[in-house]
Amino acid sequence: MKRDYSKFLRPPATDGSPKRIPSKLETLGWKPFFAQQISTEDMGRTPPVRIVEVQRNGFRVLGDGIDTIVPPNPEATVGDWLLLDEARPGSSEVLERKSLIKRRAPGSDRHVQLIAANIDTAFIVSSCNQDFNVARLERYIAVAFEAGVSPVIVLTKSDLCETPDNYVAKASGISDLVPVVVLDARGDEPRQKLADWCKPGQTIAFLGSSGVGKSTLTNALLQSHSIQTQAIREDDAKGRHTTTSRRLHILPDACAVLDTPGMRELQLADVETGLAHLFSDIDALTNQCRFADCQHVSEPGCAVLAAVEAGDIDEARLGRWRKLMAEERFNTSSLVQRRSKDKAFGKMIRTIKKQNKK
Numbered sequence: 294m295k296r297d298y299s300k301f302l303r304p305p306a307t308d309g310s311p312k313r314i315p316s317k318l319e320t321l322g323w324k325p326f327f328a329q330q331i332s333t334e335d336m337g338r339t340p341p342v343r344i345v346e347v348q349r350n351g352f353r354v355l356g357d358g359i360d361t362i363v364p365p366n367p368e369a370t371v372g373d374w375l376l377l378d379e380a381r382p383g384s385s386e387v388l389e390r391k392s393l394i395k396r397r398a399p400g401s402d403r404h405v406q407l408i409a410a411n412i413d414t415a416f417i418v419s420s421c422n423q424d425f426n427v428a429r430l431e432r433y434i435a436v437a438f439e440a441g442v443s444p445v446i447v448l449t450k451s452d453l454c455e456t457p458d459n460y461v462a463k464a465s466g467i468s469d470l471v472p473v474v475v476l477d478a479r480g481d482e483p484r485q486k487l488a489d490w491c492k493p494g495q496t497i498a499f500l501g502s503s504g505v506g507k508s509t510l511t512n513a514l515l516q517s518h519s520i521q522t523q524a525i526r527e528d529d530a531k532g533r534h535t536t537t538s539r540r541l542h543i544l545p546d547a548c549a550v551l552d553t554p555g556m557r558e559l560q561l562a563d564v565e566t567g568l569a570h571l572f573s574d575i576d577a578l579t580n581q582c583r584f585a586d587c588q589h590v591s592e593p594g595c596a597v598l599a600a601v602e603a604g605d606i607d608e609a610r611l612g613r614w615r616k617l618m619a620e621e622r623f624n625t626s627s628l629v630q631r632r633s634k635d636k637a638f639g640k641m642i643r644t645i646k647k648q649n650k651k
Contacts, residue, residue, distance in 0.1 A: 315493060317357045320547040321345075322411065322496045327374050330388050339376035339386070344410075345541040345549075347371050370407035371539045372496060372551065392441040394498070397560035397624045405562065409498055409539060409551055414490045415442045418501035418510065419464070421454035421475075427463055428613050431571060432559045433500055434471055435617065439567030445490065446473045447499075449506040468571055478506035483513035493547040503555030511552040514544055561617060562624035572614045575606060589615070 316323070321343045331341065342356035347370070351362045354375060364383035369375065370393075375385040390410045398406040417433040419425050430446060437444035446464045451457035457475060464473045476482040490497055491514060499507035542550045561568075569576045575597055579587070583594025589611070592598075600606040 315547045319494055320543055320549075321355055322372075322494060322549050323374075324391075324494060326391055327388050331376065335376060339378055341388070342375050342377045342385075343541070344369060344371050344373045344375065345543075347539050370410050371541060372410040372412060374411065394436060394440045394442060394500075395563075396436060396556075397562040408553070411496055412440070412442045412498045412551065413495045414497045415440075415444050416447045416487070416490075416497060416499050416510070417444055418447045418449060418499055418505045418507050419460075420450040420505045421448055421457050421460045422450060424502055424505055425460055425463070427467060428616075429502070429559070430464065430467060431613060431617065432561060434468060435561060435564050435567035435571045436559065437500075437567070438570040439564040442498075443490075444471050446471055447487075447510070448473065448475045449478045449510070451475045452477050468573075470570065470573075478509040478513060480513065483510050484516075487514070491544065491546075491548045491550075496541070496549040496551065498551035498553060500553055501555065505555070507555070508552055511542060511550050514548075514550055515542055516545075560624055561621045564621055565625075568614075568617055568621060572610075574600075575611065575614050578606075 318341065323341065323343075327341065340356050340359065342354035342359050342361075344352045345355050346353040347365075348362065351364050352366070352369065352371075353360075353362055354377065356377065359377065361382075363375070363377070363385060366383065366385075366387070369387050373390065374388040376388065378385045392412050393410050394408040394412060394415070395405050396408060398404050415433070415437040417430060417437070419430060425448075434444045434446075446467070448457070448460055448464060451460075454460065461473055461475055474486050476486045484491075487497075487510075499510055501507055539551060539553050542552065544550060578596040578600055579589065581596035582589070582592070584592055587595050587597075589595050589597040597606070597611065601608050601611055
């Protein structure tokens, strides 16, 4: 049973006194959700630390007076909270997460890649140029919904576009649940327009293709030029990989910002709920079809096709929904097969070990 250890978080000032200074753990995103998972004894024996960077030789973790590297753990990722076992750092326990962003790993290897944990808001960044792609934005939004993260579409480079309103209209039409923010990634606009989400104790992440301005946005929030940036290619507006690792940056006002490398491939798996939220209009209609196993292609009494004919649902949107649903089902099935094989292989290894002991 979880016990309430929120006393380890300093209570906010309510008597008009000067703004209090957050503790070191609070600046890293420590909240009652995590405090409730640890006892006073554990706090002293295995202090909580947060993974702030994925490096080749391990994870960089920060805590109260702690800044060190721990061995990599395939079950952990940037943003995770660990109970640091200083004697055996590789065995440090991963605390239960508030959210987890993941994808099917690129290539033919059937496994899940963890992207980031304990993110509150995902800023899905796209440029007002050839990079803009509704189908790609939908993928990111579905992943965010599935992870339990609030998505926000951020459109950059509007100053270089003659008709930014067209991009805004297309982005706004994706989902009523996703706000759209248009800004110039340079200067003060990011701090001003993203302030509602970048509050003390929050963790935000910039997701999107290379060259859309994720690192520039992070620099703007940090009010520095510490992160290297590069210009896009002029011929096709494609970006160049500048950020090569996932890293949490702590803002002066105690908000954590994750800058991520551009993802060329975002394969969906285990995102059935995320797709239902993203395409809530289509999902609601599927329950009104005449046949329970309706494929929404040519069946009589299909409520989805009727909505398309009536102009209530865009046919292109229905096509993207079909594609994403098929991809999600295929990839999820592949992952289930992989997990089953891994489980069987593990069982075989344990059996062999027992026989060898005899």
